[in-house]
Each structure stands twice: as structure tokens, then as C-alpha cells.
Amino acid sequence: MDLELKDMPGQLVLALQPISEFGGNIVSVIHHRDKKTPRGLIPVQITFEIDEGKLEGLINRMKSDGVTIVQVGEDRLLERVVVILIGHIIHSDIRDTIDRIDSTGYAEVKDLAVSMPGVDQHSAARMVINATGKKEMKKAIQLLRNVAHEKNLLLIEPI
Amino acid sequence: MKKVRILIIGFGVIGSGVARVISEKREFIRSKYGIDFKLVGIGEHNGCIVCPNGIDPMRAYELKRESTLNRHPCWKDKMNSIDLIKEANADIVIEATPTNINSGEPGLSHMMTAFNAKKHVVTSNKGPPAVAFQNLRKTAEKNGVQFRFEGSVGGAMPVLNLVRDTLQANEILGIEGILNGTCNYILTRMSTEGLPYEHVLSEAQELGIAEADPTYDVEGIDTACKLVILANAIFGMNVSYKDVDVTGITQITPEALKLASDDGYVIKLIGEIQDKNRPMVAPRLVPKGHPLAVGGTLNVISLRTDLAGEITVTGKGAGAVETSSSILSDLIGICEA
Known part of the structure; x- marks a missing residue:
């Protein structure tokens, strides 16, 4: 999130406080004192993690506090998990397996590496799944467990 | 010096290994803890050694290694381990028979008999605590004796005693x-x-x-x-x-x-x-x-x-000497409690 703050004491706190109040986790704050805008405001770049549903409420609150929000860039998919699948991965319709995750709207398969040792042998796949948050990732993994069970695949999850 | 009389039931790799370690560590335990472990009985599937005056644990270990345990002067052929546990004048029973995860036997009967005869039990046998844990715990409690089984999880690695102590x-x-x-x-x-x-x-x-x-x-x-x-x-x-x-x-x-x-x-x-x-x-x-x-x-x-x-x-997580570390830790723990 890019903000512009007035050059007077207490402005940064004013901008940061609502983020914690809305349950956000601040990752970094860059305060560009040396790059004052023509209007005499100080650009500040804040990176934080927050539940998607709470973002709008936060933005409204910041605006009503008099903070100028220049732009909000969302990197929607924050959680990343690696899993391994073993079994007849291709013949049990790998496209369907991926679609089932992608169609959730909150998670997607970002990377796939498959190893096929022989025609009748079990294949192995490494799948990288991204999701919008921890809760969503849990749901995506549960979905994948069901798919693996249905297709008789062994799913290996991280600890 | 506190004299503590023990029985070993099941004299396979673990049981005989414990006997050997008790022999090797005898002086160390005497001087450090003031405890003298006296092996007064060994129970095997085909007979028992009963010796109220004490069995030399190293001698028993060597006989076992040569498969000649029945040549020990105190060997009682076909004597049942249950009778040994009931009758022997002992404080602690080390139960070291093989694990059976379906019935827990014969270990389960050995342990229940020991508790009812007011004897503490130390074991590395996973069967009984896996199939009848609450029953064992309650029976031990009712009889005012202890049930320790550090060796049943992770061999030498301390887990249960780490959490408790x-x-x-x-x-x-x-x-x-x-x-x-x-x-x-x-x-x-x-x-x-x-x-x-x-x-x-x-x-x-x-x-x-x-x-x-x-x-x-x-x-x-x-x-x-x-x-x-x-x-x-x-x-x-x-x-x-x-x-x-x-x-x-x-x-x-x-x-x-x-x-x-x-x-x-x-x-x-x-x-x-x-x-x-x-x-x-x-x-x-x-x-x-x-x-x-x-x-x-x-x-x-x-x-x-x-x-x-x-x-x-x-x-x-395995091995006779490593598992003996946990069994001896339990033995000393009971004596110091």
C-alpha cells in the first residue's frame, strides 16, 4: 500500500495503528522522507498481511482518519504449500485434479513437476499450491485429500 | 545401601541386555544413588530361575548367549512366570517379553499379576500399554505401586520421564x-x-x-x-x-x-x-x-x-543397551520416588 503522509509528528502512527487493529501483520514500512511530493507530503510504502475480507474496512478507516492512500496493490495468494502425490497421477486425470483446486477461487496450483519411472509404475508429482490465506489453504488441502482418496493417490503433506 | 530385589520376565535380547547392564553399572549405581539392585528371579517361556539370595546377572547373560540358561543351578523347568511373579519376594518386575499389539499377552497378564502382588513394573514392551493402558494404570494405582514404561517409546530417547520430571x-x-x-x-x-x-x-x-x-x-x-x-x-x-x-x-x-x-x-x-x-x-x-x-x-x-x-x-530408538538406559532410568526413578 502506498500512502502519502503530512510532514508532522504522529502521522505514521495514525496510518499504522488501524492495520494492527484490523488484525493485519505489518511486514515492512518504508518512509521516503527524502522524496517529498510536490504537495509536501511524504510517500510511505507499507507491506502487510491481512484477511481479504477485512481490507475494505481498513481502507475506509484509514481514509476517514485523513490518510491519503495512493494505491493498494494486492498480492492475493499469500500462502504457499508443497505436496507430493504418488500413484497413477496422469491416468487418474491430472487435469481434473488441478481444476478442482483452481476452481475454488481461493487456491491454485502454481507449479507441477511429474516423474514417471515406467508405464505400469506409480508416478510421483510435486505440486505447489498457493492460497489467499491460511484458512483457505487448509480448505484447499482438505479438498486435495478428498481427491487423492477418491483417485487412490498417496498425498504427502508437509509437517 | 538400599537393597532392591528385581525380577526379569522375558530373557531375550532386551531382558538379558538389561541383566548385563545392571551388572556393568552396579558399582556406579551403588556409589551414585546408594541403590543395590539384586536380581532374584528370571522368567522364561520354558521355565524360571528362582534365587532369593541373588543371581549373578552377568552369568545369566552369558548362559543365555550360549542358550544354556536351563543349566543354571537355580533353574526350575517349566515353572510359569505368573507363579514366579506371585511368589517371589521382589520389589520390581522388569517385563521384557515380546510385543503383541493385539492382545498384549503374555506381558499384560504378567503386569496385572505384578500389580496385584504389590510389585512395581518397568517395561519396554509396547503391547500392554498400547492395548490396556487405563486398566494398567488404575490397577497399579489401586495397589499403590508404580508403572513405568519409558523404554516402550523411542528406546533410549527420553520422552515420558522428560515430560513428568x-x-x-x-x-x-x-x-x-x-x-x-x-x-x-x-x-x-x-x-x-x-x-x-x-x-x-x-x-x-x-x-x-x-x-x-x-x-x-x-x-x-x-x-x-x-x-x-x-x-x-x-x-x-x-x-x-x-x-x-x-x-x-x-x-x-x-x-x-x-x-x-x-x-x-x-x-x-x-x-x-x-x-x-x-x-x-x-x-x-x-x-x-x-x-x-x-x-x-x-x-x-x-x-x-x-x-x-x-x-x-x-x-x-532401539537396541538392548540403549533400551536398558531407559529401563534403568525407570528402576532408579521408582527407588527414588
Whole structure:
């Protein structure tokens, strides 16, 4: 999130406080004192993690506090998990397996590496799944467990 | 000097190993703790040695090694271990018969008999605590004697005593770890050498790391039994083997291990209980360099606690001398209680 703050004491706190109040986790704050805008405001770049549903409420609150929000860039998919699948991965319709995750709207398969040792042998796949948050990732993994069970695949999850 | 009379029931690798260690450590334990362990009886499936004046444990160990235990002057052919436990004038029974996870026998009867005869029990036998934990605990309590079984989970690696004696003020929130050295050996070798499962299994069998029938280890049954013991003893749950979700390692392929490794992971058979949920045994991805990513035949367990945070211990999960370390720790613990 890019903000512009007035050059007077207490402005940064004013901008940061609502983020914690809305349950956000601040990752970094860059305060560009040396790059004052023509209007005499100080650009500040804040990176934080927050539940998607709470973002709008936060933005409204910041605006009503008099903070100028220049732009909000969302990197929607924050959680990343690696899993391994073993079994007849291709013949049990790998496209369907991926679609089932992608169609959730909150998670997607970002990377796939498959190893096929022989025609009748079990294949192995490494799948990288991204999701919008921890809760969503849990749901995506549960979905994948069901798919693996249905297709008789062994799913290996991280600890 | 406190004289403590003990019986060893089951004189196989573990039972005779304990006798040897008791002999070798006798002076150390006498001078450090003021305790003198006196072996007054040994119970085997085909007879017993009964000797109220004391059996030389090293002599018994050597006779066993030569398969001539029945030549001991105090040997009573066909005498039943149950009668030995009932009749012998002893303080502590070390139960070291083979594990049976279906019925817990003969260990279960030995332990119940010991408790009812007001004798403490120390064991590394997983069967009885896995099938009848609450019953055993209550019977011991009713008779005012102790039941200690550190050696039944993770061999030499201290878990139960660590929680009871050192982490007293902590609530244990979760447990996860590698509790079977055979599976760890197989997965480590497959991963580092890129070898198929069957090849490494036969290698492990040749080295004596895996049994001729490896089902118990590789299907995760052994890990599940240990989890049951931990669930009951540490979390106060009342679960048995059927309450554990179990997946073994037989389906793991070298290709899967390679894909995992390329992204910075190893695959380990992990036993896990979190927040008193259903215990689970399954192959899992563990980041390389993580405390649980130990190799070879090592065991490791990580405890999640409310005060101390994560506590991880690792050590040898099997072997007569290593398991004796846990059994002696329990023996001394009972004497000092």
C-alpha cells in the first residue's frame, strides 16, 4: 500500500495503528522522507498481511482518519504449500485434479513437476499450491485429500 | 545401601541386555544413588530361575548367549512366570517379553499379576500399554505401586520421564516425531542413494535393522502403538490402535523422494498428536535442516509446550543397551520416588 503522509509528528502512527487493529501483520514500512511530493507530503510504502475480507474496512478507516492512500496493490495468494502425490497421477486425470483446486477461487496450483519411472509404475508429482490465506489453504488441502482418496493417490503433506 | 530385589520376565535380547547392564553399572549405581539392585528371579517361556539370595546377572547373560540358561543351578523347568511373579519376594518386575499389539499377552497378564502382588513394573514392551493402558494404570494405582514404561517409546530417547520430571509445569499441546528407526533407515537410504523400496528393505533385513516380516514397522503399526502410549500417558486420552489414522511407507518411490529433495524436503514417517485430536501416522514432507529431519536409524520427537515452546530430543530408538538406559532410568526413578 502506498500512502502519502503530512510532514508532522504522529502521522505514521495514525496510518499504522488501524492495520494492527484490523488484525493485519505489518511486514515492512518504508518512509521516503527524502522524496517529498510536490504537495509536501511524504510517500510511505507499507507491506502487510491481512484477511481479504477485512481490507475494505481498513481502507475506509484509514481514509476517514485523513490518510491519503495512493494505491493498494494486492498480492492475493499469500500462502504457499508443497505436496507430493504418488500413484497413477496422469491416468487418474491430472487435469481434473488441478481444476478442482483452481476452481475454488481461493487456491491454485502454481507449479507441477511429474516423474514417471515406467508405464505400469506409480508416478510421483510435486505440486505447489498457493492460497489467499491460511484458512483457505487448509480448505484447499482438505479438498486435495478428498481427491487423492477418491483417485487412490498417496498425498504427502508437509509437517 | 538400599537393597532392591528385581525380577526379569522375558530373557531375550532386551531382558538379558538389561541383566548385563545392571551388572556393568552396579558399582556406579551403588556409589551414585546408594541403590543395590539384586536380581532374584528370571522368567522364561520354558521355565524360571528362582534365587532369593541373588543371581549373578552377568552369568545369566552369558548362559543365555550360549542358550544354556536351563543349566543354571537355580533353574526350575517349566515353572510359569505368573507363579514366579506371585511368589517371589521382589520389589520390581522388569517385563521384557515380546510385543503383541493385539492382545498384549503374555506381558499384560504378567503386569496385572505384578500389580496385584504389590510389585512395581518397568517395561519396554509396547503391547500392554498400547492395548490396556487405563486398566494398567488404575490397577497399579489401586495397589499403590508404580508403572513405568519409558523404554516402550523411542528406546533410549527420553520422552515420558522428560515430560513428568522436567517439564512438570508445562502443558503439552502437541507431539510429532519419528518413532521407528527401521522406516527412518529405509527412507534415508532411498533418498540419499536413489534406490527403490524393495532393495533397501532387503538390505535392512540383512543388516538386522528390519525384521523378516517387516509389516509391523513399514506399515506404521509400531509408530501407531507408540503414539497410543503417548496419547494415553501424556495427554490423558483413552485411545487404542484403532483410533489412529495410519499410512505406512511402502508406497514411497525414489522419484517422490527426488522431487521432494529438489524443493528442499525429505520424506519421513511422522507420528503426530495435536491438541488431543485423532493421532495420525503418515509420510510427511520435512524441510531439510528442520530438527525432525534426522537420518539413519535415529528417532526424534518434538514436544510443543505452553511455557518452554518447542523441545526436541533425538536418540537411538532401539537396541538392548540403549533400551536398558531407559529401563534403568525407570528402576532408579521408582527407588527414588
